[in-house]
Ligand SMILES: Nc1ncnc2c1ncn2[C@@H]1O[C@H](COP(=O)(O)OP(=O)(O)O)[C@@H](O)[C@H]1O
């Protein structure tokens with residue numbers, strides 16, 4: 542697989558709760574890549590404030606600005622599996638960085654996202670009277686953007702994070718041509 546991937550970064554995109562953080566870590570282990578999560582780096586850059594605190598004190602625009610900076614910095618490196626936050630796709634500028642690598646969309650139905658996030662209080666955008674409707678609305682706004690990924694893996698409730706990671710790995714050779722070596726000519 543590393544022969545095929547040749548150090549190209551993997552960027553996981555998709556909705557909150559899709560499993561980007563969980564599956565990204567597994568992919569890094571399996572590929573011998575380093576793992577980074579943009580949200581964790583944003584929290585570090587904000588002096589250890591949580592995502593909730595950053596949204597509450599600085600606001601979403603300030604969060605998006607740090608998110609773009611973190612993504613730009615990561616994209617200077619190779620051999621990384623990068624789990625992004627669900628809203629990374631919103632800024633056009635971020636796409637120039639995402640396209641440094643292979644973009645993987647974890648596509649998960651809203652009902653399943655809801656079950657996974659029902660007890661979660663770490664997503665400021667879901668502090669809403671009707672979180673399911675909010676997720677539906679966000680997906681509506683973002684679906685076309687997520688669909689620009691190189692690889693789409695659709696995951697239902699039957700797939701474990703390990704199985705989702707395996708699906709991603711299966712898809713990689715379909716979108717990357719193996720290197721043509723001198724011996725092949
Ligand atoms: N394939 C899966 N099956 C069951 N639970 C999952 C799966 N993927 C992620 N989860 C759980 O769903 C929640 C959200 O996952 P997370 O990786 O944080 O998603 P994201 O980073 O896309 O928001 C976590 O509690 C995680 O353990």
Ligand SMILES: O=C(O)C1=C[C@@H](OP(=O)(O)O)[C@@H](O)[C@H](O)C1
Pocket residue numbers: 555556557558561562580592625626627628629663664665666
């Ligand atoms: O969808 C979004 O706009 C967001 C998703 C979150 O990350 P996850 O997708 O990892 O939950 C986090 O970046 C922030 O709460 C905003």
Ligand SMILES: [Mg+2]
Pocket residue numbers: 561562578580624625626
């Ligand atoms: Mg995450």
